[in-house]
Amino acid sequence: MSVIRLPGDRSVRVNPRTLAVATGCALLALAAGVLTVGDGDYPMSPAEVLRTIAGAGTPAQDFIVNELRLPRVVTALLVGSALALAGALFQSLVRNPLGSPDILGFTQGAATGALVVVVAGGGSLALSGGAVLGGVLTGVVIYALAWRGGLHGQRLVLIGIGAAAILTGVNGYLLTRAQHMEAARAVLWLTGSLDGRGWDDALPLLAAMAVLVPAVLLCCGRALHVIEMGDDLARGLGIRVERVRLIMLAAAVLLASLAAAAAGPVAFVALVAPQVAKRMTGASGPNLVASMCTGAGLLVAADWAAQRLFGERLLPVGVLTGVLGGGYLVWLLAVERRAGRI
Structure with a gap:
């Protein structure tokens, strides 16, 4: 463990392996993004892509890169990192590797908000707003139901699973109420x-x-490590446990809802990325930065694979992440069962 001195007699402890993993994943995610931007019917080399992003490309290259391909890759990087951070926060909050907005009902809540907009005939901007509002309202309801003198992880998981089941049924009903074109878009x-x-x-x-x-890293970074050792120890060290958990939950819900608004409820990235990052770093705690970098790389790579590995039948990226994430979930459940934790 290394200590980095900051101005004002402050310091930050950094695990060299965690730093190396986060840096490596970030570089791989950016490299995958550059390769993805250069791939397609109008292929470009990585040097041409970087030159075009820097403003030195031809008009055709500028249009293809900056207007057609780069926004998709940037969206993938942001959505992957947002989902991974939300998943890391949820898993730390419930102290369970199965903690994820996909499982706890928050993704289904965002979908409900979006489907209400679709049934009402709203456009794309309204759909995104509906997804954010639906996710936030679901978070408020689950938090209110799970609160009983504090926010207990097991209660949150059980109530979240119940909410997910209810909202899945509501979403199915809303799809039957939409017009054919709107239902296909939904x-x-x-x-x-x-x-x-x-x-x-x-x-x-x-x-x-x-x-x-920055708010999560500054307000919750150190506190999360301490809270995972036990609430009594955390309170003894002066950490306001319930306040930190409320900030974590609010940030995770907002991140998951905003990611859903940008790309739809992409499945299992929030579940898989924090666990992959934790296994690579070998460090305890939530591994927030490493999870973000891992999630960004996973989603960019999955999007490239969905576009290129199945011939002319382009797959939505959520199909591929769902298949891979579902397999990972089965494996994780088997591991947890063998360990006697479930």
């Missing part, structure tokens, strides 16, 4: 897709993460 969104994503989808999420990520 099904594509519910699958999780990056098709046609532009700067209007990426920039709101970027602005939100510019606020939420």
Whole structure:
């Protein structure tokens, strides 16, 4: 463990392996993004892509890169990192590797908000707003039901699973009420897709993460490590446990809802990325930064694979992450069962 001195007699403890994993995953995610931007019917080399992003490309290259391909890749990077951070926060909050907005009902709540907009005949902007509002309202309801002198992880999981089941039924009913064209658009969104994503989808999420990520790291980073050792120890060290948990839950719900607004409820990235990051770093605690970098790389790689590995039949990225994440969930349940934790 290394100590980095900051101005004002402050310091930060850094695990070299965690730093190396986070840096490596971030570089791999950016490299995958550059390769993805250069791939397609109009192929470009990585040097041409970087030159075009820097403003030195031809008009054709500038249009293809900056207007068509780069917004999709940036959206994938942001959505992957937002979902991974939300998943890491949820897993730390409930102290369970199965903690994820997919399982706890928050993704289904965002889908309900979006489907209400679809049935009402709203446009894409209203759909995104409905997804955020639905996710936030679901978070408020689950928090209120799970609160009993404190926020206990097991209660949150059980209530979240129940809410997910109820909202799944509501979403099925809303789909039957939509017109055929609107229902087809809603099904594509519910699958999780990056098709046609532009700067209007990426920039709101970027602005939100510019606020939420520093707030989470500054307010909850050290406190999360201590809380995982036990509430009594954390309170003895002066940490306001319930306040930290409320900030964690609010940030995780907002991140998951905003990610769903940008690309739909992409499945299992929030579940898988924090666990992959934790196994690579070998460190205890939530591994927030490493999880973000891992999630960004996973979603960019999955989007490239969904576009290129199945011939002319382009898959929504949520199909591929759902298949891979479902397999990972089965494996994780088997591991937890053998360990006697479930």
